[in-house]
Amino acid sequence: MNDKPAFARRLWRLTKPYFASEHRASALGFLCAVVTLNLVAVYVDVLLNEFNRDFYNALEQKDFAEFKAQLLRFSYLAFFFIIVAVYKFYLTQLFELRWREWLTRRYIDRWLAHRAFYKVELFLRSTDNPDQRIAEDVRAVTEKTVDLSMGLLNSVVTLGAFLSILWSVSGPLAVSLGGTEFAVPGYMVWVAIIYALGGSLMIHWIGKPLIDINNRAQKVEADFRYSLVRVRENAESIALYSGEAGERAVLRDRFAAVLATTIELIRRQKTLLTARVFYAQIAIIFPILVAAPRYFAGSIKLGELMQVASAFGQVQGALSWFIDAYANLAAWKASVDRLLSFDDALMEAERQSALNPEPGAAPSLAGVTLATPQGKAIVTDASMTIRAGERWLLGGPSGSGKSTLFRGLAGIWPFGAGRVVAPQADVLFLPQRPYLPLGSLKAAVCYPADAAGVTDEAVRAALRDCHLPHLAASLDEEAQWDKQLSPGEQQRVAFARVLINRPRWLYMDESTSALDAPTAIALYALVRARLPESTLISIAHNPEIAAFHDHTATLVPGPAGSRVAIG
Numbered sequence: 277m278n279d280k281p282a283f284a285r286r287l288w289r290l291t292k293p294y295f296a297s298e299h300r301a302s303a304l305g306f307l308c309a310v311v312t313l314n315l316v317a318v319y320v321d322v323l324l325n326e327f328n329r330d331f332y333n334a335l336e337q338k339d340f341a342e343f344k345a346q347l348l349r350f351s352y353l354a355f356f357f358i359i360v361a362v363y364k365f366y367l368t369q370l371f372e373l374r375w376r377e378w379l380t381r382r383y384i385d386r387w388l389a390h391r392a393f394y395k396v397e398l399f400l401r402s403t404d405n406p407d408q409r410i411a412e413d414v415r416a417v418t419e420k421t422v423d424l425s426m427g428l429l430n431s432v433v434t435l436g437a438f439l440s441i442l443w444s445v446s447g448p449l450a451v452s453l454g455g456t457e458f459a460v461p462g463y464m465v466w467v468a469i470i471y472a473l474g475g476s477l478m479i480h481w482i483g484k485p486l487i488d489i490n491n492r493a494q495k496v497e498a499d500f501r502y503s504l505v506r507v508r509e510n511a512e513s514i515a516l517y518s519g520e521a522g523e524r525a526v527l528r529d530r531f532a533a534v535l536a537t538t539i540e541l542i543r544r545q546k547t548l549l550t551a552r553v554f555y556a557q558i559a560i561i562f563p564i565l566v567a568a569p570r571y572f573a574g575s576i577k578l579g580e581l582m583q584v585a586s587a588f589g590q591v592q593g594a595l596s597w598f599i600d601a602y603a604n605l606a607a608w609k610a611s612v613d614r615l616l617s618f619d620d621a622l623m624e625a626e627r628q629s630a631l632n633p634e635p636g637a638a639p640s641l642a643g644v645t646l647a648t649p650q651g652k653a654i655v656t657d658a659s660m661t662i663r664a665g666e667r668w669l670l671g672g673p674s675g676s677g678k679s680t681l682f683r684g685l686a687g688i689w690p691f692g693a694g695r696v697v698a699p700q701a702d703v704l705f706l707p708q709r710p711y712l713p714l715g716s717l718k719a720a721v722c723y724p725a726d727a728a729g730v731t732d733e734a735v736r737a738a739l740r741d742c743h744l745p746h747l748a749a750s751l752d753e754e755a756q757w758d759k760q761l762s763p764g765e766q767q768r769v770a771f772a773r774v775l776i777n778r779p780r781w782l783y784m785d786e787s788t789s790a791l792d793a794p795t796a797i798a799l800y801a802l803v804r805a806r807l808p809e810s811t812l813i814s815i816a817h818n819p820e821i822a823a824f825h826d827h828t829a830t831l832v833p834g835p836a837g838s839r840v841a842i843g
Contacts, residue, residue: 286616287612287616289619290417290612290615290616290619291421293382294375294378294379295307297378299374299378302374303371303374303375303378306367306370306371306374307371309367309371310364310367310368310371310422310426311426311429313360313363313364313367314364314426314429314430314433315433316360317357317360317361317364317430318430318433318434318437319437320353320356320357320360321434321437321438321590322437322438322441323353324350324353324357324586325438325441325583325586325587325590326583327346327349327350327353328579328582328583328586329445329579329580329582329583330342330346330349330579331343331346331350331579332577332578332579332581332582332583333577333578333579333580334346334579335578336577336578336579368422368423368426371422372418372419372422372423375418375422376414376415376418376419379414379417379418380410380411380414383409383410383414383618383622384410386622386626387406387410387622389626390625390626391688392622392625392626393406394688395625395690396621396622396625398649398690398691403617403618403621404495404498404499405495405498405499405502406618406621407498408494408498408501409614409615409618410618412494412611413494413611413614413615413618414615416607416608416611417608417611417612417615420604420607420608420611421608423604424601424604424605424608427597427600427601428597428601430594431593431594431595431597432594434590434591434593434594435591435594435595437590438587438590438591438594439465439591441583441587442462442464442465442468442584442587442588442590442591443461443462443464443465444462445464445576445580445583445584445587446462446463446464446465446567446584446587446588448461448462448463464563464566464567464584464587464588465591467563467566467588468563468588468591468592468595469595471559471562471592471595472592472595472596472599473595475551475555475596475599476595476596476598476599478551478555479548479551479552479555479598479599479602480598480602482544482547482548482551483544483548483602483603483606485544486541486544486545486548486602486603486606486607487606487609487610488610489537489540489541489544489606490541490606490607490609490610491610491613491614492537493534493537493538493541493610494610494611494614496530496533496534496537497534499530499533500527500530500531500533500534503526503527503530504527507523507527511759545603548602548603552599552600552602555596555599559589559592559596560589562588563584563585563588563589563592564581564585566588567581567584567585567588568581631644631646631684631689631690631691631692631693631694631696632696633687633696633697633698634695634696634697634698635697635698635699635700636697636698636699637664637699638661638662638663638664638697638699638811639661639662639685639686639687639697639698639699639781639813640660640661640662640695640696640697641658641659641660641661641684641685641694641695641696641697642659642694642695642697643657643658643659643694643695644657644658644659644684644692644693644694644695644696645657645658645692645693645694645837646658646677646680646681646684646689646691646692647691647692647693648691649691651691652837653692653836653837654677654680654837654838655677655680655681655684655692655831655837655838655839655840656834656836656837656838656839657839658681658684658694658839658840659840660685660829660840660842662685662811662813662827663811664780664809664811665809665810665811666811666812666826666827667804667811667812667813667814667824667825667826667827668812668813668814668825668826668827668828668829669814669815669816669821669822669825669827669828669829670682670813670814670815670828670829670830670831671815671828671829671830671831672830672831672832672833672838673831673833675833676831676832676833676838677831677837677838678815678831679785679815681829681831681840682783682785682813682815684696685698685783685813686698686703686705686783699780699781701780702779702780702781703779703780703781703782703783704724704773704774704777704779704781704782704783705783705784705785706767706770706771706773706774706782706783706784706785706787707785707786707787708785708786708787708789709763709766710766710767710769710770710773710787711723711758712757712758712761712766712769714754714756715754716751716752716753716754717747717750717751717752717753717754717755717757718730718732718735718751718752720757720769721735721738721739721751721769721772721773721776722735722773722776722777723773724777725776725777730776732751734776735751735772735776736748736751738772738773738775738776739769739772741772741775741802742768742769742771742772742775742799742802743768743795743798743799744765744768744769744772747765747769757769762790763790764790764791764795766790767787767788767789767790767791768791768795768799770787771787771799771802771803774803774807775802775803775806778806778807778810779807779810780809780810780811781810781811781813782803782807782810782811782812782813783813783814784812784813784814784815784816785814785815786815786816786817787814787816788800788816788818788821789817793818793820796818796820796821797820797821800821800824801824804824812824812825827842827843828842828843829841829842829843830843
């Protein structure tokens with residue numbers, strides 16, 4: 277990230293898509309409106325600067341009529357300024373929100389497409405906390421990009437508008453150097469530039485470490501929050517293990533990292549704030565001190581003095597944009613870096629797959645080697661074809677690679693080589709721990725099918741058939757069902773899901789491990805009776821389950837990985 281041109285190109289890659297998307301008309305409309313209102317706000321500032329000159333001249337001359345006229349002028353300028361400020365805020369907020377909405381949807385789609393979320397967790401673990409990057413970094417990038425860019429635009433336009441005013445009203449300054457006297461035209465402009473440049477260099481030197489500190493602060497906050505969520509999600513297991521002491525130690529360590537990083541951030545911000553406040557306070561009186569000799573010499577009136585001070589403040593403020601925005605720039609840079617690295621990870625996940633499954637009518641492997649993300653072979657030279665309607669049992673000793681072979685047949689294991697063919701439709705997976713989405717019980721039973729397309733009676737019947745009659749009255753109840761239901765109940769819900777979805781290809785990985793043998797046998801018999809045409813691929817250690825399969829694929833461990841023996 278030290279290469280600024282490269283960073284600018286990658287930042288453009290991040291911001292360009294929204295303005296070239298299907299929403300480009302509204303995006304450009306919001307952008308034009310916000311830019312226009314910022315320009316109008318600067319124009320009002322110019323008018324207020326002129327008002328300052330005329331108002332204080334009227335005071336100095338004790339011209340009551342002009343004083344009243346200037347008060348009236350101020351009233352409509354102030355009213356106009358309020359209208360502009362309110363709508364600038366309103367439209368800027370809408371612009372940021374619309375951009376955030378579009379970018380969040382885009383990252384969610386990319387994260388879920390091509391199983392990128394799965395691949396990122398498998399082999400791109402350095403890209404930590406993708407949830408935070410989508411939820412918080414997208415918000416920070418969109419909001420701060422708009423705020424900082426509009427602030428920069430406002431400063432540039434303000435500088436252009438007030439530079440000529442300051443040049444004309446400050447007049448020349450007579451300087452004697454080595455016995456030679458010469459005049460410095462528009463000397464207040466040079467004073468403002470030197471003052472702002474010195475302040476900017478000071479602020480940059482003090483605040484540069486903030487970028488790294490902000491990045492680390494976001495990471496440790498996300499890690500701490502993730503640890504808290506893990507405790508909540510695994511509350512029962514922790515309680516059964518009496519693991520409170522271990523969890524307390526982990527949480528305390530991660531919160532200690534949060535505290536240490538936050539204290540470091542506070543101290544650096546304190547130093548930066550001290551420099552900024554010192555710079556800003558001196559700037560209040562500095563232009564009057566510099567221009568006062570000309571006022572006391574009678575070269576300018578009080579109104580011109582106040583106009584000089586006002587114009588100097590505007591020029592100095594515009595030149596000090598970098599100083600005022602430094603803390604936000606540091607936080608913005610940290611968020612941009614995290615979002616860009618997430619973007620890179622998604623791109624890598626999209627192309628990082630040596631095993632690209634081909635769509636086909638039936639799952640098959642031809643000369644396939646399945647490996648770890650580091651390249652170590654797990655299963656070697658596997659070749660097998662599963663025909664429609666067959667029932668296969670995958671066996672082998674623990675650690676031989678059954679689950680990896682299972683995922684290879686499903687077309688979701690990305691590491692290895694060879695030819696993989698996998699069906700793309702009418703497929704359902706029943707893992708050992710079923711996934712139960714947030715929402716109603718009916719939605720959990722129907723998943724991934726749309727619950728709206730399934731009648732309540734069909735769901736109740738499926739629950740009764742899967743030995744869950746006590747849940748039939750709770751279809752509309754919303755809860756965290758993975759917390760409410762026991763492991764055995766969750767596995768029975770998964771079987772009810774099979775009856776609802778009626779897949780042609782059913783993959784079952786230890787899907788009856790939490791059930792007693794009679795219940796497991798009854799559920800396998802139910803699936804065979806209700807879905808006689810469906811193909812079944814199972815991993816199961818219960819010997820009674822073997823009777824429901826016609827073929828076996830047994831993994832035989834070897835020094836170079838397991839081989840598949842077909843029986």
